[in-house]
Structures are given as C-alpha cells and as structure tokens.
Amino acid sequence: MTRITLGSAVLRGTVATALMASLMSTSALGAPPVDLSKWSPEYVRSIAGTQDFDTAADCAKVTPLDYKGRLTFWYQGVFEGDPDLLRQYYKDFFETFRKTYPNIQLEEQALTYNDLLDKFRTALLGNAAPMAVRLQILGGTEFASKGYLQPLKPEDVGYSTEDFWPGAMKAVTWEGVTYGIPTNNETMAFIWNADIFKRAGLDPDKAPATWDDVVKYSKQIHDKLGIAGYGLVARKNAGNTPYRFMPQLWAYGGGVFDEATANPTYEQVNLDSPQSKAALQASYDMYVRDKSVPVSALTNQQADNQPLFLAGQLGMMISHPSDYDVMLDLQKKATGADKDKAQTVIDNMRYGLIPTGPDGKRAVVFGGSNIHILKPEYVEGGKVDEPAAKAIICMWTSPEWSLKMAYAGSNPGNLNGFKTKWMKERLDNIKFLDVTTSMLPYGIPFPALPQAPEIMNIIVPDMLQNALTGAMTVDEAADDAAKKVRDLMGGL
Amino acid sequence: MTIVTGKAEARRRLQSGKPGVLRKIWEHRADYTYVLPAIAVMLIVIAYPIYYTIELSFFKTPPGLQLRDKTFIGIDNYTAILTSEVFWRVTWNTLIWTLGSTLIAFVLGFATALALHREFVGRGVLRAILIIPWVISAVAASYIWKWIYHSDFGIIGAVLVGLGLADRPPNFIDSVSTVLPSLIVVNIWREFPFAMIMMMAGLQTVPEQLLRAAQVDGASAWQRFWHVTFPHLRNVSTVTILLLAVANFNSFIIPWIMTGGGPSNASHIWITHIYELAFGRQRWGVASAYSVLLFLTLMTLGYFYVRALSGNERQEGSA
Numbered sequence: 001m002t003r004i005t006l007g008s009a010v011l012r013g014t015v016a017t018a019l020m021a022s023l024m025s026t027s028a029l030g031a032p033p034v035d036l037s038k039w040s041p042e043y044v045r046s047i048a049g050t051q052d053f054d055t056a057a058d059c060a061k062v063t064p065l066d067y068k069g070r071l072t073f074w075y076q077g078v079f080e081g082d083p084d085l086l087r088q089y090y091k092d093f094f095e096t097f098r099k100t101y102p103n104i105q106l107e108e109q110a111l112t113y114n115d116l117l118d119k120f121r122t123a124l125l126g127n128a129a130p131m132a133v134r135l136q137i138l139g140g141t142e143f144a145s146k147g148y149l150q151p152l153k154p155e156d157v158g159y160s161t162e163d164f165w166p167g168a169m170k171a172v173t174w175e176g177v178t179y180g181i182p183t184n185n186e187t188m189a190f191i192w193n194a195d196i197f198k199r200a201g202l203d204p205d206k207a208p209a210t211w212d213d214v215v216k217y218s219k220q221i222h223d224k225l226g227i228a229g230y231g232l233v234a235r236k237n238a239g240n241t242p243y244r245f246m247p248q249l250w251a252y253g254g255g256v257f258d259e260a261t262a263n264p265t266y267e268q269v270n271l272d273s274p275q276s277k278a279a280l281q282a283s284y285d286m287y288v289r290d291k292s293v294p295v296s297a298l299t300n301q302q303a304d305n306q307p308l309f310l311a312g313q314l315g316m317m318i319s320h321p322s323d324y325d326v327m328l329d330l331q332k333k334a335t336g337a338d339k340d341k342a343q344t345v346i347d348n349m350r351y352g353l354i355p356t357g358p359d360g361k362r363a364v365v366f367g368g369s370n371i372h373i374l375k376p377e378y379v380e381g382g383k384v385d386e387p388a389a390k391a392i393i394c395m396w397t398s399p400e401w402s403l404k405m406a407y408a409g410s411n412p413g414n415l416n417g418f419k420t421k422w423m424k425e426r427l428d429n430i431k432f433l434d435v436t437t438s439m440l441p442y443g444i445p446f447p448a449l450p451q452a453p454e455i456m457n458i459i460v461p462d463m464l465q466n467a468l469t470g471a472m473t474v475d476e477a478a479d480d481a482a483k484k485v486r487d488l489m490g491g492l
Numbered sequence: 493m494t495i496v497t498g499k500a501e502a503r504r505r506l507q508s509g510k511p512g513v514l515r516k517i518w519e520h521r522a523d524y525t526y527v528l529p530a531i532a533v534m535l536i537v538i539a540y541p542i543y544y545t546i547e548l549s550f551f552k553t554p555p556g557l558q559l560r561d562k563t564f565i566g567i568d569n570y571t572a573i574l575t576s577e578v579f580w581r582v583t584w585n586t587l588i589w590t591l592g593s594t595l596i597a598f599v600l601g602f603a604t605a606l607a608l609h610r611e612f613v614g615r616g617v618l619r620a621i622l623i624i625p626w627v628i629s630a631v632a633a634s635y636i637w638k639w640i641y642h643s644d645f646g647i648i649g650a651v652l653v654g655l656g657l658a659d660r661p662p663n664f665i666d667s668v669s670t671v672l673p674s675l676i677v678v679n680i681w682r683e684f685p686f687a688m689i690m691m692m693a694g695l696q697t698v699p700e701q702l703l704r705a706a707q708v709d710g711a712s713a714w715q716r717f718w719h720v721t722f723p724h725l726r727n728v729s730t731v732t733i734l735l736l737a738v739a740n741f742n743s744f745i746i747p748w749i750m751t752g753g754g755p756s757n758a759s760h761i762w763i764t765h766i767y768e769l770a771f772g773r774q775r776w777g778v779a780s781a782y783s784v785l786l787f788l789t790l791m792t793l794g795y796f797y798v799r800a801l802s803g804n805e806r807q808e809g810s811a
Contacts, residue, residue: 118771125559125776146558228644236754237772295643298666298755308644450556454773462756469668471756491554 032162034415039441041434049424053416055398056100062158063391068103071388072380074120075134076369077110080303082409083325089404097395104388113239117453124148128380132389134183134371134396136239138446138453140172143372144179145450150373150384153178157394163414165366167445172370174448181397182413184406185368187439188243188318189432190355195348196315200224207352211251214316214355215285215292221315222292230286231305231317232293234464240301242446242456244318245283245464247364250444251357252279256455256485259447260363266447269489271463272482278358280467280474287468298465306330310342321432322409324349351432353439366443368413371396411437451488459484542787549781555774562777569781578757578765586761588672589747590740593679598733600680601687606717608688609695619692626685634749637678641665641750665751668758675747675759679740687732694728695721730800738793741786762786 034047056065078087094108109130111119117139123129129148143149154161161169161178168182194204200221208214218229233240250260254276257266270276286293294300294308306323308314310330317323327349331342356362371393376384395401403417408430417423427433446452463481466472472480517524549569551562573579608619625633640647641664649661664674698721706716744763747753753760753768760768762782770779 121771121774145556148558234755236752237768295661295663295666299638299643299751311645313645454555458768458772465754465756469666469756469758471668471758488555491556 032415034418036166041438044418044423044434044437045427047419048427049419049421051399051416051419053399053420055395055400058158058398059100059391059394062156062394063101063387065100066103067101067387067391069385069388070105071107071132071385071392072130073106073108073132073134073389073392074116074130075108075110075371076113076116076136079112083322084329085325085408086322086405089407093396093401093405096401097392100395101388101391104385104391106388106392114237117457124378127378127382129374129378131379131384132371132373132392134369135180137168137171137182137185137366137368137370138239138456140180140370140372141174141448142450142453144172144174144177148374148378149179150375151177152180152373152393154181154397157181157390157397159394159397159414163416165413165415167366167443168368168370168413170448171368171445172372180370180372181393183369183371183396183402184410184413185366185440185443186320186406186410187364187366187436187443188247188320188354189364189435189439190316190352191309191319191323191432192316192350192352193309193312193314193345193348194350195344196221196225196227196312200315204348205350207350208316208355211248211279211282211355211357215282215290217316218286218292219290222290227313227315228294228308229290229292229315231302231309231314232283232286232297233301233305234283234287234297234461234468235299235301236461236465237457238301238461239457241461241464243365243367244302245279245460246444246446246456247318247354248282249276249279250363251355251361252276252282253357253359253361254279256460257447260361260444264447266449269482269485271485272478275357277474277478280463280478283464284467284474288470298468310334310345311338312341312345318354320409321351321430321436324351324431325408351435353435354442362442363444364439364442366440366445368410370413411440451485454488455485459488545780545783545787548777549784551777551780553774553776553778559776565777569778570785573778573781573785581757582760582762582765585672585759586741589676589679589743589761590737592673592676593683593740593743594733594736596676597680597683597736598687598729600684601689601732602691602729604684604688605691605695608692622688623685625682626689628682630682630745631749633678633682634746637681637746638665638750641674665759666755668756671751671755671759675750678746678750679743682746683736683739687736690728690732690735691725694725697728698724727800731797734793734797734800738790738797741790741793 035043059065078090090110094106097104098106113136116135120129120133120135120139120143124143135143140149154163159181164182165185168185169178172178172180172182190207192207197206197217198204200217201224202217202220208217214230221227221229233244235241249255252275254273255270257270258264258268259266287297294305294314296304302317302319305314305317305319306326307330309317309323310327324346327342327346331339331346334342354362354364373386373389373393374384376382396405397414399412399414399416399420400422402412402414403420403422403426406412406417407422407426412418412423446456449455459481462484463477466480467474467477471477548562550564550566552565552568553559553562604622608615608622642649643661643663643666646661646664648664649658652658653661663670665671702720703716706720711719742763743761744767747759747761748764748767751759753764757765763786766779766782766786769775769782
C-alpha cells in the first residue's frame with residue numbers, strides 16, 4: 001500500500017550520509033554481521049532468513065541451563081498504545097526463559113515508559129533497585145555516569161560489540177566504558193490517511209515532503225474537513241513528545257546541542273538558534289495560528305492520537321509500524337458502523353518517510369532500549385546474581401528475542417536479528433516495516449548525556465507548552481528553554 | 493532497720509509528692525505501654541523521614557551526581573525557592589486550589605446534608621448515590637474526568653456542540669486560564685460527599701427540642717438555622733474544613749494524572765511541583781526544602797485541627 005520509492009530513499013542526500021556515518025562511528029569498528037553501508041529495504045530483505053540461531057545453546061555458554069539462582073528484573077513493558085501482538089511476544093519471552101532456565105527464580109516487573117525512570121530513581125535512593133533493568137535509550141548514560149551500573153558489554157553475554165548498532169552502543173557508553181547492551185532500536189515514520197487527503201484536495205498518495213508542507217496540509221485538512229490535520233503531541237514527562245518534536249527540530253537545522261552532527265560535542269546549546277525557533281514556530285502555527293491540530297495535544301500522548309486517527313478525525317501523525325496493528329486491534333473492538341468506518345481508515349493508512357526541513361534535511365529519533373546490571377550496593381539485599389542476570393540479558397539480546405520483542409514496533413538491537421527467519425516472516429506480515437527501516441539511517445540518537453532525560457522529558461515539552469499556550473512568545477519560550485539547559489549543564 | 497526497694501521508694505515518692513508530670517505518666521503507664529508499638533513504628537516511618545528531609549533541605553544535590561555526593565549549602569535552597577518566580581506562581585495555584593476546593597466542597601456538602609436531613613421518599617437512595625464520588629478511586633475518577641473534559645472529543649464538548657451551543661468543544665484542561673478551575677470542579681465533585689457525611693453526622697447532634705421550642709417561639713426557618721442549628725455545628729464545621737484543607741494541600745492524584753501540572757505549569761500545586769523537582773528533575777535538596785515548607789504549613793493547619801477537636805471535647809465535657 002505504501003507509495004514511496006523505497007529503494008532510493010536511503011541514499012538520498014549528504015546529510016543522511018553524514019548521519020549514517022555517525023551511527024556507524026564507534027571506537028570498536030570491526031566486522032559487523034550486516035553491511036550497514038548497503039542498508040536499504042532491498043538489502044534487509046536479502047539477508048532476512050539467511051541464518052539460524054539456537055538461543056538456548058548460545059546462552060548456555062554464558063550461564064549453564066541448570067544454573068540455580070534468583071533474579072529481580074524491571075523492564076519497560078508494553079502499554080496501552082502497543083498492539084496485542086507485542087503483548088503476546090512479551091508473554092512468550094518470559095515463559096520461554098522460565099522453561100530454558102527452570103532453576104532461576106525470576107521476579108520481573110513491567111513498568112510503562114513514563115513511570116520507569118521515576119520509580120527506578122526512587123528505588124536507587126533506597127538501595128532497593130532490581131538486579132537487572134531494561135531502560136529506555138535515554139536512561140543509560142544518566143545511571144552509568146552516577147555509578148549505579150556495572151560495566152557490561154555484549155562480549156559478556158556471548159555477543160560482539162559489532163553485533164549492535166554503533167549509534168546505540170554510544171548510548172550505553174560513558175567515559176569509554178560500556179554499561180549495557182541495546183535490546184532494540186527504532187526509527188518512526190510518517191503516517192497519513194489517504195482518504196482524508198483526497199477529501200481535503202491533497203494528493204492521497206503523496207506524503208508532505210517538508211515540515212512546511214505538514215503545516216500547510218494540516219491547515220488545509222482542518223479548513224476543508226473541520227478535523228485535526230497533524231497529530232501534534234506536547235505532553236510533559238512523556239517520551240512521545242521528544243520523539244515527535246525532535247525530528248522537526250533537527251530537520252529545520254536546530255537542536256538542543258549539536259547532536260544532529262556527525263561528531264557531536266554537546267558544548268553549544270542551540271535551542272535558541274534561529275533554526276530551532278523556526279521549528280517551534282511551525283508547531284505554534286499549527287496549534288495557535290491555524291488551530292489545525294488536536295487542542296488536546298498539551299495533555300495527550302500518542303496513545304490518544306491513535307483512536308482519533310482510527311475515527312477518521314486525524315489526517316497525519318508520526319509513529320511506529322506497530323500503529324497499523326494497533327489500528328487493527330482497535331478495529332476488532334469496534335462495533336456496528338464504527339467497525340466499517342475504522343476499516344475504511346485502515347484501508348487508507350499510508351506510511352512515508354518523515355518530512356525534511358527547508359534545506360532538505362531529514363531526521364528521526366534513533367530510539368530504543370538498553371539492558372543493564374546494577375551494582376550490588378544499590379540492589380535490595382545487597383547481592384546481584386550475575387549469572388542469572390546475564391542469562392536473561394543473553395536471551396533478550398539474542399538475534400531471536402531481540403527481534404521478536406521488537407516484532408511490530410521496532411527493530412532488533414542485535415543486527416543478527418535481521419538475518420533470522422522471523423525477520424523474513426515479519427517483512428511479509430508487518431505492513432510498512434520497510435518504511436521505518438528505511439528511516440534508520442536518518443536516525444539521530446538523543447544526546448548521550450546524564451542530563452538528557454530532563455532535557456527531553458521536561459525542558460523541551462515545557463518549551464512547547466510555553467509557546468503553544470501563549471504563556472510566552474516563541475522567542476521567549478526558546479530562550480527560556482536554552483537558559484534552562486545551560487543552567488542544567490552548569491550544575492544548577 | 494527497714495529495707496526499702498528502689499521500686500517501692502519510687503512509688504512512695506510519687507504518692508507523697510505533688511501531682512506532677514511523672515506521677516501522671518506513672519498513673520497512665522498501662523496506656524503508654526499500649527501505644528508504645530505504634531509510637532515505635534511512627535518513629536521509624538514518619539520521624540526519620542521528616543528528620544532526613546529537613547537535613548537534605550540544607551544540601552545541594554546536583555542531578556548529575558548520586559545523593560551521597562551532596563554538599564552543605566545552608567539555607568540556600570530556601571532562599572532559592574522563596575526568590576523564585578515559579579514558587580510564587582505555584583503557591584498562588586495552591587492557595588486557589590485549596591481554598592476553592594475546600595470552601596465550595598464544604599458549602600455544597602453542608603447544603604446537601606441539610607437537604608438530606610429532612611424525611612422524604614428516596615432519601616436513602618439519594619444519599620447512597622451522592623456518596624459514590626467519594627468512594628470511587630481518585631485515579632479512576634481522574635481518568636474518567638480527563639475524558640469528560642477532553643478538548644477534542646470529550647462528552648461535555650460533544651453535548652455542547654451537538655446542541656448547537658458551541659462551535660467547537662470548550663478547552664478545559666489544555667488552556668492556562670481554565671485548567672485550574674476545571675480541576676477544582678473535579679476535586680469538589682469528589683470531596684463534597686465527605687463534607688456532606690460529616691455535616692449529616694453533626695446535624696444528628698442538634699437537639700430536636702431546641703428547634704421545636706424555637707419554632708413555638710415563632711422563629712423563622714432561617715432564624716432556627718442560624719441561632720440553633722449552626723452554633724451546634726460550629727465545631728464539626730471547623731474540623732471538616734480543616735480536614736478538607738489538609739487533604740487538598742496534599743492532593744496529588746487529580747492534578748498529576750489529569751494534567752501533570754501543565755499546561756505550562758498552570759496547574760502545578762506544591763505537591764505536584766515537589767514531585768517533579770524530586771523524581772523528574774532529581775533536585776532532592778530543593779524538593780526537600782519545599783517539603784519542609786509544606787510540612788510547616790500542614791502542621792499549622794494540624795494545630796488548629798487539634799485545637800478544634802479539643803474544643804469539641806471541652807464542650808462535650810461541660811455539657
């Protein structure tokens with residue numbers, strides 16, 4: 001159903017090449033299992049299903065399968081915005097782990113993206129943390145820099161550093177030491193409703209090419225049909241906000257620092273640059289000037305946009321390929337006329353690359369999650385069962401499970417996952433996967449700084465809210481946010 | 493020669509001496525023994541955290557460091573809070589939130605209690621229905637109201653647009669000017685049944701014969717209320733208002749779930765701001781100083797609450 005020329009998309013533009021180089025740059029460049037320089041949907045298809053892996057046998061080399069121990073484990077689990085398919089894979093993983101390691105007493109706890117950091121920080125203060133934790137990509141550096149995490153590299157659980165995205169490895173590295181292993185890495189894509197585009201007088205098969213087009217299309221949809229054009233999200237303390245605003249900020253040439261460059265130094269704060277202000281102005285234009293986005297954007301997250309989109313009340317949004325499955329799940333729960341209406345929306349769902357900025361720059365957040373082992377002094381009981389922790393880490397980051405646990409919405413952290421038979425099956429079953437994998441080379445990791453969670457979850461959303469509510473002008477909101485970042489970096 | 497044991501000597505001294513504090517303690521030794529376990533638990537779970545919070549409020553806790561790397565800065569956290577613009581804005585919000593919620597919930601609860609004090613068909617059913625908001629979980633209520641208020645497809649908006657009373661759904665919680673009043677409405681909805689129950693209990697204590705006597709003397713309904721009913725309810729009213737005020741000062745769930753303090757900090761009250769400072773931004777020192785200020789405020793309210801209770805007891809004792 002997708003209408004974009006996927007093959008050529010990846011090779012477009014020098015900026016993308018630079019970003020690709022950034023993602024590939026690592027101090028330990030060896031021979032990765034896949035050739036990242038050839039990355040394209042065709043290449044991904046060509047390697048899918050070419051290698052078999054025996055997860056239990058591989059992990060037995062790390063921790064014997066008859067090992068007896070106890071493990072406490074927290075992880076960022078599935079939430080209301082995830083598809084049922086993912087729920088099933090999470091269930092399967094823990095069942096399989098218990099079967100594979102029947103003598104490890106596993107006490108796992110799932111937390112949502114928005115709750116995990118707060119709860120984990122609190123537990124650390126009381127030396128009541130779990131032995132192992134799977135955190136969002138933002139969290140690794142914060143906790144590593146404070147000395148809570150044990151050094152942990154892929155080699156410790158039987159893999160090689162080159163098996164993982166180099167950009168993702170940066171997010172688990174602090175002052176040259178690796179403190180975790182990526183479980184999954186992802187980039188989102190641009191989703192639109194072709195029927196709404198058609199009724200609004202837009203080309204139904206063409207995504208907006210630039211962010212300025214998004215502003216224009218959003219207004220046109222709203223003016224002609226009286227519904228929201230673009231699914232803006234500006235809630236505070238919710239991961240959805242930076243994942244949707246940062247691509248816009250980077251595309252306009254802005255940034256919090258210089259994180260969008262090939263070799264970021266994070267020394268110069270750029271939130272108050274003219275480019276950053278232009279990006280904020282685009283959001284302001286949609287929310288305040290044109291009133292073409294959901295009014296509820298300030299208190300909403302993406303899970304609130306999904307039903308709006310399914311109800312045919314939203315024209316465009318940024319999200320994962322899993323949103324297609326979420327729509328199918330929601331449609332199944334609908335009744336009567338709503339069911340048919342939802343089916344029409346699903347039939348008209350299109351995925352494309354995220355728009356570029358005025359200078360042709362395309363960017364997306366290189367997201368994902370990492371898994372870590374805590375130091376014993378911060379763990380309840382003062383002991384960490386390392387073999388048990390390594391057993392679960394080996395399993396989750398294996399080619400098989402790092403793919404299955406990211407089946408619908410993300411990509412495997414372990415690049416060997418792309419070679420498995422499940423990847424092949426996934427390419428056939430998950431619609432629009434090509435588009436999001438095509439966005440991977442445009443991915444920009446969040447700044448690998450301990451202050452990144454506060455910047456992304458509080459300062460950036462605050463900036464948006466200050467501008468969109470009229471509490472400050474666009475200039476004032478950007479200046480205020482830049483000052484807050486400078487103060488934060490200055491230790492205030 | 494008489495041998496006097498230490499215990500006997502102590503008893504003798506207590507018996508012969510003036511009725512002092514020690515004697516009173518000795519007389520109530522069994523009572524103290526009974527409450528000792530509770531006091532021990534309170535010392536661990538309340539006294540120590542209070543002490544630690546006060547201690548932490550004098551330290552700088554940079555977000556990039558562990559808590560053990562804190563540095564002593566005296567009263568700088570307090571100075572920073574009291575000179576910050578955000579503090580006064582959040583304080584203003586807190587006052588509006590607390591006073592608005594408390595007074596309106598009390599008045600509404602009192603009025604409902606007066607209405608339900610009369611005998612009429614269906615009174616019991618109505619009373620049960622009105623208690624529902626109070627027994628519903630605050631978390632569930634917050635989510636329900638979030639959807640009722642939703643700025644794009646909330647129920648209120650849909651009804652208003654459907655009836656042609658508005659072109660588009662009103663913006664309740666995504667606007668800096670309407671968010672706090674909208675949250676106060678939810679809080680009142682949840683709290684007025686508490687005031688209603690308290691006042692209904694109070695109304696039971698108003699002597700019927702006094703009301704009848706006043707009626708016989710020709711007092712109007714308003715005069716009977718003002719000169720007979722209300723004086724009897726003064727203490728229970730004070731206690732209800734104080735309890736509501738303390739609960740509202742500490743109220744976290746509704747504002748946090750519905751808006752997270754936003755948009756643009758317009759619905760942040762002290763407790764949500766403290767939470768964000770501590771757990772979102774890891775400014776443990778500043779958050780602790782904020783908590784100490786909140787604690788002092790609540791202790792002041794608590795003092796008046798205890799005084800009101802003591803007044804009740806004295807009144808009952810003299811009756």
